[in-house]
Amino acid sequence: MIQSKDRVYIYAVIAIACYYLSGIYHHLGSYTQFAIIPLFLLGILVEIIQIPIGSAYGTLTVGVVLGTMILFGPYVAAPLVACAVLFQAVLNNKILKKNQKGMLTAYFNAAQYALCVFAAYGVFTWLGGRDIPVTQLLTSVRLLILIPVAATYMIMNHMFIYTLIYLRNDQLLASNFRELFLSDAMNYLISTPFAVFMLVFNNYLPFIFLTFLPLLLFGQVMKLYQKISRLNEVHQVNAQLQSEFDLDKIYNSIVEAAGRLTNCAAGVLWVLRGDRIYPVCSSDESVAAQLPQEGMSLEQTGIVVNCVKNKRVERVDDVWKDRRVKSIKGKAHFESVLVVPLLSRDKVVGVITCYGTRPYVFTAEQTEWVTVLATQVGVIIENANLYQELQEATLRDPGTGLYNYRYFYQELKRRMQMAKEQKRALSIVIIDIDHFKKYNDTYGHVVGDEVLRQTGQVIQKTVGNRGVVARYGGEEFAVILDEPLEEAKLSVEHLRRAVAHNKFEYQGYVVQGVTISVGLATYPDHDQDEKELLEKADQAMYWGAKQRGRNKVAVYTPDFDAHLFVDQLTGLYTYHYLHMKMMDEYTSVSKESGSQFGLIFFNVIEFDNINRTFGFEIGNHVLREISVLIKQSVRHGEIASRYGGDEFLLLVPSVDRVEADRIRERIVKAITQHPFRVRDNVIVRVMMRSDIMIYPDEVAEEPQLISMIPETFLHLSSEWTEKETERVDTSS
Known part of the structure; x- marks a missing residue:
């Protein structure tokens, strides 16, 4: 509804215009x-047909009106x-759809333009x-x-419009007034000639109508050319993004394209x-x-949510008159909103919103262009999401x-490089579940796997967005924290307590008292290289926490280096050294020369029986003798x-599988x-399981090589073999 003061103003303008026009x-x-009829037809045509002028549209109406005013007067x-x-x-x-309000506004526009003519003619006479x-x-x-005549016409037109805006309490920024004034001035500058x-051709006015027809045709051609250019731009964006799977680049390209198509103040x-x-x-x-x-739930209300639910374009020409955008933050800065759904196979995957700084800024043509863009890029986003999911799956345990x-x-x-460039700290944490094997022995591998999974969840939940959590191998986890040493110590201690206090439940089993041993090393305090830092965090976990009672957090110190290379019990190298x-x-020699090396795995069968019995x-003692052999x-x-434990690993350079198998046997x-003598008159025999892995013939990538080592030892374990035997027997 038009407010009463607006209505009074509109009727007053119409009444004044009627008074002046009564002089006809x-x-x-x-x-x-004879020339009057062609002039009226010309005036109607130039008003209907808009010509693109930069990012806006204009008409030749002003030129026709001024020429007619000078030749025949204001009446x-x-x-x-x-x-x-x-x-x-x-x-x-x-406007027809707006019924009374729209037509009343049309009468107002006709009246105020008529009054502008009389004002301009007054200056012309003066x-x-x-x-x-x-x-x-x-x-x-x-x-x-x-020049002053045309300026008077334009200024009076703006005064009538701005007065109506003020009486309607429409919010219009100073920049909006400036933008409107400048675009109108450009239109007048082009139309006045x-x-x-x-x-010049006043003696041939009946033929001016025919002269203007090519100009009007030119205007239509320009509109068609602009439409083709815009649609071609949409297709170019679509073609460029077809082979792009980086979602951030796709998002930026879509927003930039929508901005070019609509000249909006902001796009989201x-x-x-x-x-x-x-x-x-x-x-x-x-x-x-x-x-x-x-984000916003689809249960909420709002124009963006409505667009998703209805799968249709929503255009708000004046946010102050539309309840759908009542809750938009900062809407005083934006007067128009265009919301277009991104569709893929009739399913909404997203929404483009364009914001304008003045009312009625988005045209039907601009809406059409953005809609075409949204239809094409919706499929691209869905394909990129699918690609990202597949990529993510290859990076997940x-x-x-x-x-x-x-x-x-x-x-x-990557993060180490960023830490060096930005001169900030970076911490690495290695976590190992204490006595993990007992959970497999007590509850079975299914429950043991669930303890492993839930421990990972606790770690991820505790770390949150402050770092990256990964499964490092076996029952070990690794964490990257963008924190200096003291902050990281507090974080990992909180993490240790969170795991210790957690109750693990699965299919009726309740496991409590799960603890972890944690090692911590920080850049730049402990090392400048990420590989060395990772090794030192591993040392801190093993020698500082695991070997000193477990359920502890240990920070790397140089004292741990003495334990890095040689296993204290067997005298063999440690896995850290081999790694x-x-x-x-x-691996470097292999890449450079094309040579290969082998890893031979050994696991003692049912070694726990020796510990339990003797x-x-x-x-x-038995482990030391095996090491000597x-x-x-x-x-x-x-x-x-x-x-x-009872697992040994042999690295053999320049070997193929046939030769490695001979060494294994x-x-x-x-x-x-x-013969292992365990007592004076007691001798036991030890049985072994073994396996072979050849790099790079059988394992092409270094990270995969590292992750397969604990998996291979798991397959060699007695529990795993028993489980597989039971599965085969059951299936047969």
Whole structure:
């Protein structure tokens, strides 16, 4: 509803215009001239047909009105412009849909344009233009009289419009006034020369209508050209993004394209994830700061949510008059909103919102262009999402859902580089579940796997967005924290307590008292290289926490270096040393020379029986003797290490699978045929399981090589073999 003060103003303008136009009765003689009909037709045509002027649209109406005013006076020019405006309003379907309010606004526009003609003619008369013959007016100096006349017409038009805006309490910024004034001035600057054209050919006015037809056709051609250019731009964006899978680049390209198509003050791209829609990209940082980063539920109300639910374009020409955008933050800065759904296979994947700084800024053509863009890029976003999901799956550990070692190492390298560039700290944490094997022995591997998974969840939940959590291998986890040493110590201590206090439940089983041993190393306090830092965090976990009672947090110190290379029980190399040599030396040589190396795995069958029967001291004695047998079988250049417990790992350079199998059989034979004396009259035999892995023939990537080592030992364990045997028996 139009407010009462607005209505009074509108009716007053219409009444004043009618009063002035009543003088037509005394100028009916002007309408007997043959040229009047073509002029009225011309006025209607130029008002209907808009011509692109930069990013806006203009008409030649001003030129026709001014020319008619000078030649025939205001009582012909004023009705001409009024008829043109009203005829254009009747043809405009959007105004017809607005019924009374829309037509009343059209009557107001016709009336105020008519009054602008009388005001301009007053200035024209005051400057003596009425007393000057047209032929003399066309001289260069006298023709300058058109400048103040056209300016008066434009200023009066703006005064009428701004008064109505003020009475309606419409919020319009100073920049809006400036933008409107400048675009209108450009239109007047282009249109006024057509008034001069009419004056030059005033003796041939019946034919001016025919002369203007090519110009009007040119305007239509320009509109068609602009439409084709815009649609071609849309197709170019679509073609460029077809092979792009980086979502951030896709989002930015879409927002930039929407901005070019609509000349909007700001654009925002929203993406639908589940039952919430999130803003993912904005062309204006101040707008981005006002958006709900937590997204919006589809249960909420609002124009963006409505667009998703209805799968249709929503255009608000004046946000102060539309309840759908009542809740938009900062809406005082934006007067128009265009909301277009991104569709893919008739499913909404996102929304583009364009904001304008003044009312009625978005045209039907602009809406069409953005709609075409949205239809095409919706499929691109869905395909990119699918690609990202597939990529994400290759970087996730299937057992825990955490990132795998491959992703962890890539991210560690990237973050270390950023830490050095930005001169800030970076901490690495290695976590190992204490006595994890007992959970498998007590509850079975299914429950043990669930303990592993839920421990990973606790770690991820505790770390949150402050770092990256990955499964490091076996029952170990690794964490990257963008925190200095003291803050990281507090964080990992909180993490240790969170795991210790957690109750693990699965299919009726309740497991409590799960603890972890944690090692911590920080850049730049402990090292400058990410590989070395990772090793030192591992040392801190093993020697500082695991070997000193477990359920502890240990920070790296140089004292741990003494334990890095040699296993204290067996005298073999530690796995840390083998890992370092393998990653820093053997893989590099393999890449450069094309050579390969082998890893031979050994696991003692049911070694726990020896510990239970004879005690841990005897068990350690047996392990030392096994180590001696392995040392005696090792040749120059081969590295024998104790992986952990009853597991041993041998690295053999420049070997194929056939040769590696011979070495494996030789070592297994030496151990299984050796008599292990556990008491004076008691001798036991030790049985072994073993496996072989050849790099790079069988494992092409370094991260995959590291992750497969604990998996191979798991497959060699007695529990795993028993489980597989039971599964085969059950299936058969």
